[in-house]
Amino acid sequence: MDISKILEYQKLDSELFKIEKSLRDNEDKKIVNQMQQNAKIAQERSFKLDEKAKELEKEFSVAKNQYEIQRKKMDEIFAKDIDKLSKEEVERLVKLKDKLSQNLAILERNFAKLAESMNSLLSDFNKTKNAYQMAREQYSKSKLNFDKAQNEVQPRKEEISKQLANLEKGIDSKIIEAYKKRRAENIFPVVVPLTSNCCGGCRVELSMANLSKLKDEKVLTCEHCHRIIYAKD
Numbered sequence: 001m002d003i004s005k006i007l008e009y010q011k012l013d014s015e016l017f018k019i020e021k022s023l024r025d026n027e028d029k030k031i032v033n034q035m036q037q038n039a040k041i042a043q044e045r046s047f048k049l050d051e052k053a054k055e056l057e058k059e060f061s062v063a064k065n066q067y068e069i070q071r072k073k074m075d076e077i078f079a080k081d082i083d084k085l086s087k088e089e090v091e092r093l094v095k096l097k098d099k100l101s102q103n104l105a106i107l108e109r110n111f112a113k114l115a116e117s118m119n120s121l122l123s124d125f126n127k128t129k130n131a132y133q134m135a136r137e138q139y140s141k142s143k144l145n146f147d148k149a150q151n152e153v154q155p156r157k158e159e160i161s162k163q164l165a166n167l168e169k170g171i172d173s174k175i176i177e178a179y180k181k182r183r184a185e186n187i188f189p190v191v192v193p194l195t196s197n198c199c200g201g202c203r204v205e206l207s208m209a210n211l212s213k214l215k216d217e218k219v220l221t222c223e224h225c226h227r228i229i230y231a232k233d
């Protein structure tokens with residue numbers, strides 16, 4: 001088997017691989033991904049805070065109703081003409097008044113707690129909003145930079161791809177298929193020489209059986225890294 005063509009193909013492909021790697025490792029791309037994540041987290045947080053705010057609103061309205069009911073009962077007691085009541089009725093009213101006072105005190109404490117919760121919720125809301133805005137701003141800036149970097153290499157990428165497609169026509173389809181599979185896994189180089197009876201990619205030593213197979217067939221798939229090994233003449 002003539003491996004010079006696949007080696008030529010790989011040599012050209014190495015430039016494409018480098019371009020792709022530089023885009024994968026692009027710092028702005030990493031920021032873009034991170035900021036997308038941050039914005040998503042902030043959004044989820046704000047949904048949760050919104051739900052919490054609705055709960056607090058409900059609690060507040062329940063407490064307010066209870067407060068008004070107790071207040072009204074209290075007013076009714078004060079409106080009564082004590083002189084016209086029997087001793088037992090007065091005693092009963094005094095007890096009721098004490099109970100109502102206690103209830104009102106509890107409700108007032110609840111109000112204070114609810115107000116505290118609302119304040120902390122509000123501050124959490126503002127922090128989340130700021131985090132979201134910051135993420136959006138950083139995202140836009142880095143996205144612009146990354147798009148620019150991508151656009152700069154696009155013509156060369158297309159040129160190489162075209163040339164590769166041409167070269168591919170002269171290569172054994174099984175070899176090119178195996179090559180593309182490894183390449184898609186970002187393994188590079190895919191085609192490596194046998195070096196001191198070892199795979200030129202992962203350095204694992206070949207068995208005697210595989211060495212003789214390689215001698216016969218000229219190429220062999222490494223059992224360890226799945227690269228294509230060829231024997232140098």
Ligand SMILES: [Zn+2]
Pocket residue numbers: 199200201202203204222223224225226227
């Ligand atoms: Zn290997």
